Amino acid sequence: MRIRAALALAAVAALAGCSGDVTPLPFTPDRPQAEATTPAPGGGKAAPACNPRASLRPAGSLPKPGNMPAGSYMATIQERGRLILGTSQDTLLFSSRNPFSGKIEGFDVDMGRQIAEAIFGDPDKIQIKVIGYDKRVSSAADGSVDIVADTMTANCERWADVNFSSIYYEAGQKVLVSKNSTAESIDDLGGKKVCSAAGSTSFENIGKVKTKPIAVARPAFGDCLVAFQRNEVDGISTDDTILAGMAAQDPYAKVIGKRFTEEPYAIAMNKTHPEFARFVNAVLERNRADGTWKKTYDKWLGDFGAAPPPPKAQYR
Template identity: 35%
Template sequence: MNMKRWLAIAIIPVLAFSLAACGTDDAAKNSSVDAIKKRGKLVAGVKYDTNLFGFKDPADGQVKGFEIDLMKELAKRMLGDEKKLELKEVTSKTRIPLLNNGDVDILAATMTISEERKKEIDFSHVYFMAGQSLLVKKESGINGVKDLKGKVVMGAKGSTSVQNIKNVEPGIKIKEYENYADAFTALKNGKGDALTTDDSILMGMEQQAPGQVKLVGGHFTQEPYGFGLAKGNKELTDYVNKFLEDIQKDGTYDKLYKKWFKKDPPKNIPKDAVNKVLKK
């Protein structure tokens, strides 16, 4: 191999890393609080397929849910008008790339805070504490993780749920779908035995198909949700954390929580946490 070719091969990874770092820096700069205020618009990456959190209602075409209302409140307090919020659809697979490319300012997308993800992006304080569980057909005979050996378990690409279930029960077959709506349809059509993700997401699915599916298995992980922010964007991260503290103090958080989940929020949600497997 000649010297020029060797140098070309050696420099490619360095250039790729540098470009990625520059992209993240630009995303943080373009999503600073001042930049958002000058632009007059907050761009939030949200789910369109997750009932109760971010769901596009086919009846009126509006995206609704707990996370959507939190983003509206953030836009109102930052920009003076909740209508100065632009929603951009993300999935578990696309959300981090869209954030790091600067396509969105913030992610409000049922995203579990994990040590692995913290290497790529920054997180706000915890705004919702979920736990991974299972959704199965009513007469499946599956009551928990112990009944999954040899079964087909479905999940969404890019989610922590698939890896967690492999760690909890190695003797299963995995099917991954682009989003939870596709995975839920596959479960109802009998293409797998169980769907796994956070119980908060599965509760919304259970409400959409009463009498057909049921939630089983309890919690086998701890899944703290945080808003995703570009790496190094301390100004916006601090602003969002202060926003969370303010809405918890003035009762807005409780009001929105009750609106969507029909119960009081849990006491003492930890500010900082990462996901962990509770039992194997």
């Protein structure tokens, strides 16, 4: 236990020590240091039926970088001089702070950088704003960020508040436990404390497991890992990709079971700018076709095996 606690405290100290960013544009650490809560899962509002994977069809070919259509939201971003990306800083491989460079990087960050490159011709014209998992929808909806790319599942409830891009990654929920655990799936954790990030679909899904694990919320998955390393919870449940990053950080942890959900990741945007959603979808469409998606996968997730085909776009 002492070793696990030391690992956790070292991780927290490293994160706390990174107060700035060395990227050319500003970094804004807005995630609140909220105390842990344990709200009742599965209490979200009812959502209208929809196909959450179906987005807005691209409107023709992409404009040239630096020449965005007048009156479009892309022109507003171009005039501002930077794209504002909302994401996390502690989701290893998708959006986490590099302890050596201080930069936030990963698969999701590269999704944002590719959109910035399509607007400006320069992927570095991006401002990273760290947001809590429970602020992903509201940050896109209120326009405080241009896009949210943060291992975010597109679902019908969220579609009521934001526009989503086409799906750029397919994940599924599993569970992480101690290596000495005899559990083989989340069904074996009935009555045990299982952590997930507040405001995530993963947290809600824990409450739907028939054996009734006790859902414990933390502000972000990095906080769940600390709680696990301190033996405050028995497991962590979220998308398999996120858990793989956690297991890589903790030699005493393992990921178990088959996927028990489907988690299609998409980029969230404000609903008042449908032309921007169509533009983002055109960028994603181009990247599927020219090999950019595969190169991004190989860069961040190649250690888990050969890249699968990118998710096929579906449109309304």
